[in-house]
Amino acid sequence: MSWGRAAVAGFAVAVLAAASLGAGQAQGAADSLQILPGHLIGSGYEPDKFYVRQGDGEWQLTYTPGWQGEGFSEQVRGTLPNLRAANGVFDDESGQILEYDPDFTAQANTDEFIANLDSYRQHGLLATDVNLQGGNPGYGGAQNAAFTSDGSLREEWMDRAGQVIEAHAQRNMVVVLGLFYFHQDQVLDDEDAVRRAVTEATDWLIDNDYRNVIIEIANEYNDDDAYDHEIIHSDEGMAELIRLAQSRFEAADFRLAVSASRFGDGSWPDDAVADAADLALLHCNGLDAAGCAEAAAEAQQEHDYPIVVNETNNTQGTYTDETLDEDKAAIDELTATGASWGLMLNQWNQYATCVYDDDCGSAGFDWALGPDPGANGSGAQLLRNYAHGVLDHLEEVVFQPGR
Template identity: 40%
Template sequence: MKKQLIYYPIREITCLLTGFLVLVAVTQSNGQTKVQIKGDKFFINGQATYSGQAWKGHTIEGLLMNARLVQGVFDDLNPETVDRWKYPDTGKWDADRNTDEFVANMSQWKAHGMLSFTINLQGGSPEGYSKNQPWHNSAFTAKGELRGAYMTRLKKILDEADRLEMVPILGLFYFGQDERLEDEKAVINAVDNAVNWLHNHKYKNVLIEINNECNVRYSHKILQPERVHELILRAKAIQKEGYRYYVSTSYGGKFIPLPNVVKAADFILLHGNGVTEPEKIVEMVNQTKAVEGYQKMPILFNEDDHFDFDKDFNNLIASISSYASWGYFDFRKKGEGFEEGYQSVPVDWSISSARKKGFFNLLKEISGY
């Protein structure tokens, strides 16, 4: 069969190309990831997360399974302690390498069904748990201004999360580092600057956690349980083009949120640290729903250092059995190798250890990915 060549006038070709470019532009614009909360469910780009998925009789649809990966933008501005975080292969710390390796592994986490992660502008303990924190890890200056290098690293992570349709939980403050801000005015300034930065970059896939464990050793009263709701309301009130961020805060392990936070927050953050019996996880969820001011909203564990992923019932399974999202928290224990843990610095961000594989393999099964 003889092929027939079709010739178009230049004007028509130009119109076709213009139409193609317009189509590409619309596709790119509509491709921006957006998180929504409807009742007690999370939605990404208009669709409930894990749509239609159930596991062993437990509904997964609308949950936001996650991990505590707070050191993604970590750095140490204290020259006396920075050598603690040397990479084993180079013998030195490298903040850009840390973020680049974080970004390089995000698609693997998503492929196992992890849709969210907590990342903090003041990190977490790079030793797992620690009482004293001589290191200086803060994206904020003493007056609450943003440090450019930190925000450049954060942008890399949020851009990739946007591309992958993931929903980061951005924590602003961490106890042990909050005293780096000189006064309450600086704390308020930091909240305003961080939220406005998110707005200016037009992210719509980010949830905000004002501070990690507000009831643990904070220097500034406005970051403590009695007043932290003021910052939740302040962050919610910052709107641009009709859009605002969903905001909450968290408490230490086993602690049930107080009414002032429950009334102000858009979603509830719980921590399972110290909860050694999975049944107690279910109790925490039920107790949270009984707090004064609770309305139907998502309940989300974003920190739990218990594993037992090979058992029939563990904290993760207990959480989803009560229709609450769950977050994996793992740090390198004494004597363990570089591949262990996601909070201890330097971090191996790959799915490298037996614990990491246990979590991600179970998550993949539960999520149906």
Template identity: 40%
Template sequence: MRAIWPTSFLFLTTLAFAAEPRQTEVAIDGEQFRINGKLTYAGRTWNGKKIEGLLFNSRMVQAIFDDLNPDTAANWQYPDTGKWDADRNTRDFIAAMPEWRRHGLLAFTLNLQGGNPRGYGADQPWHNSAFTPEGELRPEYMKRLESILDRADDLGMVAILGIFYFGQDQRLKDEAAVVRALDRAVDWIVAKGYRNVMIEVNNECNVRYDHEILKPDRVHELIQRVQERTQGRQRLLVGTSYGGGTIPKPNVVRASDFLLLHGNGVKEPKRIAEMVRQTRQVDGYRPMPILFNEDDHFDFDKPENNFVAAVNEYASWGYFDYRMKDEGFHEGYQSVPVDWRVSSARKRGFFSLLKEIVYGVESTPKKDWEIRRPEDVGLDGEQLQRLRELVGGSGCIVRHGFMAYSWGEISEAADLASAAKPIISTLLLFAIQEKKLKSIDDRVSDVEPGLRDLNEGKDAAITWRHLASQTSGYGLTDAPGKAFAYNDFALALYFQALMERVFRDDPTYVLTTRLGKTVSFADGPAWNALGPDRPGRLSMSLRDFARFGLLWLREGRWGSRQVLDEYLARLAQNSPVPADMPLSEGKDAAMLPGQKSMGGGKTITKVGPGFYSFNWWLNGRDVHGRRLFRDLPADAFAASGHGGEKMLLIVPSRDVLVVWRTREVRDFDASAADPNTKCNRAARLLMAAMQR
């Protein structure tokens, strides 16, 4: 697996914009969970069993892992670099989170002392602890944790945060240090304002702890300490867990807000069901949530498995997977180094069953779109009607691969204007995948020799990345990569050089063979919307544009086939122009003879730095810390033409996209500065329509 983000990006949000109000709050209502006041998985049942109110989760405790023992630190090298990198580990975790959320995962378990990076084993010589021996916090660990909790808050996800782990609690010198460590961690969470964090005092309190206060007879003291310490401030929900197959003791049941069970060692699903029933009979039990947050049993393709058994007893379930003997890097979420993607058969099995349980089946359209009612895919039809009335024109909304809502004429091919630009960059990525180009950083002058001496050789340095990010300086005095200019002359050069010099074929044929046949375009898209004088203007129907959007929502996958390399897809969605890049001064320079424009001038908008990536508009932050769409999660991205008249808006973590063509919306460029633009209001209505 190849890293995408530069190291400096990891903590950008944390360092610059920590003062923003939090967006996600978890609460308990009897046996049910609520997020932001709404029951989780609202209204959902599966096989006749209630799903509403559950909190499905996965054990991801190595998200902030590091090894402070120089004798063992070399054990965790990445296969592609031969080095361990704690920040990369966290970056990769954050990059994978939207995909987990898209499948319906609402929570994950972290731990400030991790877990066994080998999966199982009594001997744990490595040193992985967010605490000093005296119980003070290590800033580098908390910095990584903060970046994860920020993204979870943005995505509407919950972190079950473990404080202590039996393989590392010996790193704390005495009981006073244990208590101090708990206090410091709790105070840190409260000070940061997180409301999406639940506390697991320690992982498996009945397994090999050194300190008495972390063992079953006294651990309730720490549960109560968290409750008392946060009462009247920001009351944190808290509990603890036991080893696999163990039923919680009365002292813990009485003290806890929720009960954590583990299924390790429990091979029979009927025992999982029995554990839930027995837990409800423990002295001190009252209506409260029961969660499995660790179970290393799978069989997701079978009608009976531990996951299903828990659901049948109305208990939440959590996936635990580690790299087993002779398995490769892509397996497991416990073993370090971790591939945090959904990258193995077991992972895909879990997430596929999870998505079926919480959302139903997923569709990939064939010749015709499969149609579902909004409520069938967890959408509120009244909110979608309001969105339609606001936007006007024509449009459609796709969720889980189903056409869930449409209005106006969506089958007529017409000009997409600048909203088609990400399709050009998609074809660039296909050229790299097909080895027609080596890299996005190849010089365009390698195939377009006229650039080599243009402007005294300045333009010889223009790369494909520069053209895809509007930083080429083409036709301007700016050096390549030094200033942002939304430049339709540069985009015309981009389109023509790619088609004529790289593919050396008819543009519509290139589109059809790389995309059209794969995603089954139905309405004859063609690169001739405005004739030969406007190169790069695409005529495409909205329902075909939605197919293109669905390919990108799924990171280049169509059905079971990875059409576009996942690395290239992620690269395009994660390479924004730096927020502090200056805008071009707009001073003209020479261009190639006869150079045409795609339609506009050389400095069309001042919006771009912090947002623009391979002709997509990411929901990043500009130099003022403002998001493009105030009410959408950070993983959202868009294609926009004519200031929002033509729009494709994708929210991967919610598995939804909307496209429209209208004359009623032209305020896209103002959206970062004004939360009440029509674009922002439409985004709010889309999020308000999410029922689960």
């Protein structure tokens, strides 16, 4: 699990730079990470690959040797491996979270998430997926209200989101920032409030000069039963919201990529949403590794922009050598297509309570990797070890042997 010497040195510089920043002080555009798909940069760039740069430096494919580190495999160049961390800025105004984690505080949860970014990065991970309205915490009725009823921003949620984005920038990492999540949009009064939420969230990113971000308007937007407002769950409405976010950059001196995700069947539309989006965000929870790779390859044939899978879940609560092999296969097969792989291990870091069985080990959101990588141990230790086993395989794929 070693990193190449140059990679370690570059990473140490990033950490030292992070330590020099004052509390709440954003990393400036002069030295912070920026990310864009090639098609948004210009004709001389591969349209379906991701490029990054520091400040006003030259655009380079992700995993290009240099300031990003050393020893990368050619097959991951231009991709964006990611980890679903939807509840990284979560809070629950209903108080139900305390029934499952009596010690929970929103700030402590965000602090723990940030504290584990270094270990993710050392395994080759470049991005995490965080949602302002969180993800399913494993129980109903949570009130994770990042927006007020008129669509304006809640300061405490945005403070935590800023901490997460800045911590990623300091480590040359990316945040895929979701705005809306299932059964949370009802806090918004009407469709104008939804539009205001998109506008204010996007303007907040611009005002804070956050360039290491990809915007995901909504998680699985096409679930009619999960969202109250048609502007979110209809193709026409989602295309409008994507274009609304994009339009906010017309007066800015930088641009962020914008998209949304769909059901876990690996599908991607061929309609207004696909035309408006800057990249495809696929969910493969209902597919095995081969099926997910096939779906990603099909999307690549149809669209000239990056294909990012930001949810695969091959366990469904079963953490064995067989399911671990399937998660490893998902990394291998997606990488072979040129698409970006992403892991969702919801029993580990998204559910605050047991969902698949009565004694899964969950007692709140967990962000740490275990000491014995693989399908080893039981309860919470099994979940941590399993996550570590998956990321160990990612490390093998990202870096050249013997680096």
